[in-house]
Amino acid sequence: MYIILKPKIFYHTKEIAKVITIIITGFLLILAMIFIKYKPVYEVTVAGEKLGYIKNLNEFQNLLQNEIINQEGANIANVSLTDEPTYELKLLTRTNDSNEAEIIEQLKTNHTMITYQYYEVALNNATTAYVDTLEEAEELVNEIKTEFEGDDLELNLQINEHLTENKAEIHTDSLEVAETTVQTAAQEIKEESEALAIINDVKLSVLPVTGRITSRYGESSSLRRSTHTGLDIACTTGTDIKVVANGTVTFSQYNGSYGKLVKVDHGNGVETWYGHCSKLYAEVGDEVEAGDVIAAVGSTGNSTGPHLHFEIRINGITVNPQNYVY
Numbered sequence: 001m002y003i004i005l006k007p008k009i010f011y012h013t014k015e016i017a018k019v020i021t022i023i024i025t026g027f028l029l030i031l032a033m034i035f036i037k038y039k040p041v042y043e044v045t046v047a048g049e050k051l052g053y054i055k056n057l058n059e060f061q062n063l064l065q066n067e068i069i070n071q072e073g074a075n076i077a078n079v080s081l082t083d084e085p086t087y088e089l090k091l092l093t094r095t096n097d098s099n100e101a102e103i104i105e106q107l108k109t110n111h112t113m114i115t116y117q118y119y120e121v122a123l124n125n126a127t128t129a130y131v132d133t134l135e136e137a138e139e140l141v142n143e144i145k146t147e148f149e150g151d152d153l154e155l156n157l158q159i160n161e162h163l164t165e166n167k168a169e170i171h172t173d174s175l176e177v178a179e180t181t182v183q184t185a186a187q188e189i190k191e192e193s194e195a196l197a198i199i200n201d202v203k204l205s206v207l208p209v210t211g212r213i214t215s216r217y218g219e220s221s222s223l224r225r226s227t228h229t230g231l232d233i234a235c236t237t238g239t240d241i242k243v244v245a246n247g248t249v250t251f252s253q254y255n256g257s258y259g260k261l262v263k264v265d266h267g268n269g270v271e272t273w274y275g276h277c278s279k280l281y282a283e284v285g286d287e288v289e290a291g292d293v294i295a296a297v298g299s300t301g302n303s304t305g306p307h308l309h310f311e312i313r314i315n316g317i318t319v320n321p322q323n324y325v326y
């Protein structure tokens with residue numbers, strides 16, 4: 001039985017092999033034809049819009065990551081896609097090209113959200129400057145801290161990060177400009193802390209003389225026709241009289257009951273007068289700084305002994321100097 005059947009089986013096997021070969025050849029032929037005419041690609045769709053075709057999904061996703069998500073630039077905090085693309089495997093006629101670069105460009109322009117960052121440097125809770133990077137802000141803060149170290153000032157420097165999707169909102173300065181701005185603000189705080197008083201932004205930082213007050217503002221006296229327009233401070237003749245604030249000397253000569261008198265204009269309507277001097281050092285037109293010696297104490301004019309008659313005038317009207325100094 002076995003011997004008889006063997007050639008038959010062999011014959012059948014040969015026939016089957018032939019058919020299989022034909023089928024495979026046919027299949028390969030069809031496949032070859034398909035591949036001659038078509039190529040497999042991924043169709044990229046985003047938010048319902050077909051953007052085109054890409055050859056290699058992995059390569060494309062790397063491109064997406066590098067060109068869009070990881071893009072760097074001034075003030076860029078992070079970049080994200082507003083719509084995730086979807087990919088569908090398709091066969092495309094070989095005459096059509098894939099368009100990776102164009103798809104990237106479209107995603108970048110229409111489906112990307114960029115968050116920008118910039119930094120605010122605040123001094124004592126007031127915004128003083130804006131810079132682009134955290135490094136700049138930190139450098140700025142450190143420089144100001146170093147500069148005003150030991151001045152024992154209340155300088156509270158803070159860095160605040162700001163994020164925005166609107167690039168036009170960013171108005172930052174160069175580090176140099178920002179530094180100058182913060183420095184000026186800190187300097188003002190320093191001057192204010194050192195000032196005895198501030199009148200109309202004029203900083204009174206020095207007492208003209210130190211001594212015993214012998215007559216207060218507004219007092220009546222048989223020596224005067226009206227109430228006292230200044231403050232009298234007794235000092236020995238020749239004691240230096242210092243100007244209380246920066247300003248310009250507008251008067252320096254003998255003037256009736258005031259005796260030898262110096263007037264200094266500090267701007268913003270603020271003036272100080274120094275009367276009964278023995279010597280006048282300042283001259284009209286002199287630019288003086290707080291602490292400069294402008295005259296010497298004396299007893300010229302309507303005076304009974306050596307003292308300084310000190311007046312503060314705001315817009316031409318005398319005020320009580322003791323509201324500000326002494």
Ligand SMILES: [Zn+2]
Nearest residue numbers: 230231232309
């Ligand atoms: Zn007086």
